[in-house]
Amino acid sequence: MKISFFLSFVCSPFVWFYSQQVILPISNGLNNSLEKTVNKRTLGIHTAIQPYNYNNLLTKGISIDSFLTNTKIDQQQLAFISGRKKVFISPIGGGNLSLNLSNSNLNYKTSLGLKIQFNPNKKIGIGLTYRYLLTEQANYINTSIYTKNVSPSIGRLGLIPNQNNAINDLQGYITYTPNHFFNFMLGKGNHFWGDGYRSFLLSDNASSYPYFRIETSFWNVKYTNLYSSHTDISAGKAMAKYSASHHLSWNVTKDINFGLFETVIWAGNDTLINRGFDINYVNPVIFYRPVEYAQGSNDNSIFGLNFKGRLKDDHLFYGQLVLDEFVLAELKSKKKWWGNKYAIQIGYKNYKLFNNPNLAFLIERNIARPFTYSHINGTLNYGHLNQSLAHPLGANFKETVAILSYKKNKWNFKEKVNFISLGADTSATSFGSDIYKSYSTRNGDYNQKLLQGELHRIFYNEITVSYTLIEAIRLKSFVSLIIRNTQTKTTHQNDIFIKIGISTQLWNTYKDF
Numbered sequence: 001m002k003i004s005f006f007l008s009f010v011c012s013p014f015v016w017f018y019s020q021q022v023i024l025p026i027s028n029g030l031n032n033s034l035e036k037t038v039n040k041r042t043l044g045i046h047t048a049i050q051p052y053n054y055n056n057l058l059t060k061g062i063s064i065d066s067f068l069t070n071t072k073i074d075q076q077q078l079a080f081i082s083g084r085k086k087v088f089i090s091p092i093g094g095g096n097l098s099l100n101l102s103n104s105n106l107n108y109k110t111s112l113g114l115k116i117q118f119n120p121n122k123k124i125g126i127g128l129t130y131r132y133l134l135t136e137q138a139n140y141i142n143t144s145i146y147t148k149n150v151s152p153s154i155g156r157l158g159l160i161p162n163q164n165n166a167i168n169d170l171q172g173y174i175t176y177t178p179n180h181f182f183n184f185m186l187g188k189g190n191h192f193w194g195d196g197y198r199s200f201l202l203s204d205n206a207s208s209y210p211y212f213r214i215e216t217s218f219w220n221v222k223y224t225n226l227y228s229s230h231t232d233i234s235a236g237k238a239m240a241k242y243s244a245s246h247h248l249s250w251n252v253t254k255d256i257n258f259g260l261f262e263t264v265i266w267a268g269n270d271t272l273i274n275r276g277f278d279i280n281y282v283n284p285v286i287f288y289r290p291v292e293y294a295q296g297s298n299d300n301s302i303f304g305l306n307f308k309g310r311l312k313d314d315h316l317f318y319g320q321l322v323l324d325e326f327v328l329a330e331l332k333s334k335k336k337w338w339g340n341k342y343a344i345q346i347g348y349k350n351y352k353l354f355n356n357p358n359l360a361f362l363i364e365r366n367i368a369r370p371f372t373y374s375h376i377n378g379t380l381n382y383g384h385l386n387q388s389l390a391h392p393l394g395a396n397f398k399e400t401v402a403i404l405s406y407k408k409n410k411w412n413f414k415e416k417v418n419f420i421s422l423g424a425d426t427s428a429t430s431f432g433s434d435i436y437k438s439y440s441t442r443n444g445d446y447n448q449k450l451l452q453g454e455l456h457r458i459f460y461n462e463i464t465v466s467y468t469l470i471e472a473i474r475l476k477s478f479v480s481l482i483i484r485n486t487q488t489k490t491t492h493q494n495d496i497f498i499k500i501g502i503s504t505q506l507w508n509t510y511k512d513f
Helices: 002-014 033-038 054-058 072-081 288-295 328-333
Strands: 087-100 106-121 124-136 166-176 182-189 209-218 221-232 239-251 256-267 300-311 315-325 341-350 359-368 397-408 411-424 454-470 475-487 492-504
Touching (some): 072 087, 087 475, 106 492
Antiparallel strands (some): 087 106, 166 182, 182 209, 209 221, 221 239, 256 300, 300 315, 341 359, 359 397, 397 411, 454 475, 475 492
């Protein structure tokens, strides 16, 4: 047994892979056929780590050929992923118009760009995408408690002279797979860790950022290291910050998966020195908290767990627990100590609802205590470019999200409903919702309750009908009806949006709050 394992490890660098090294877009919804396929119990895929490398899926018997249409671009991508072509080039972009029927305001988003993928050989893959976007956001994003001077999940506004509503978005990667055990990826983009619609570990809610990822796979285990560079603009100027994260995913059985997560965030500059990227956090197998203590630093370390359980192929249960700070004695005292900062997720998915293979369903409950992910300032919180690296609501909230999806051939119907209770920050005092507000401005150490501050109750309902035009670049035409209702103690706002457009949906954009 030991000899065969050694020989497979030594010889595997010389094994030719069957496909090109292609990084797939992140998919955490129910309207994507690939997500349904990768969650089959017989495959043993570690679904909690995205984006996927297509080559790794192919070794499990998954081919995206069956998802492609017969358009010329789809056939070109098929030739590329099968190795018959080394380069794949396609246009990306689209546009939509959104009319608020409640006040007749018109919002829009339009973009145009290019996607290039190149494989010099079967172990190296290179990808590059560029988009130029113009966007006018809905009032509840621009003028409400969520004002961040960014377009959610896309990027920072106001960087192009005389174009405050324009964004240049450049993303890319270089990936190298020397054998069946390792994959290395360097690039600028997003990641999603978890099995739900939201993630408290790491989500693609924020703008893209530079990173270096190492994946190590053996037996029933996948171990992922992620080193990232982020930017804080909350104080009016760009400040460098960094993070080092790791995640251990273990398939205990074909139906049960457990994950262990840890990350540490530190400022590029502190009061004494220009730290830059701290090599003390490079070691891929250590726990970060002891290193933080050993350095006597004020860095921000976060610990988390995730799980997924399956009943047959149709019923999936999943969840996450994140501990930002936690003292058991304080929890037992029931004094609601501010420093017990944690978040909990529990969810359920069904890809064959009522025994219909085209009907899928998700329901998810998310709860985050006040001050979770926040720190003394924006260079130490769990955020990037004024956006949370986890949940778009930040902290101090309860949320229930339900998604129903029906997919038939190229047609897709999806309804998404969100029920949100949020304790908002309304003054210089922090009530623990805005992760960019310093926790040092809190009102005392105890009696910090969930949903404290100004209570916002939000109902969000989005119904979308879409038609796939080109699967290779996820080009879809769509029409949506959005109903958003928000209430506070003194205000009541009701908005009804009609949205119509066409877009290459290669990125997730979260405006459902």
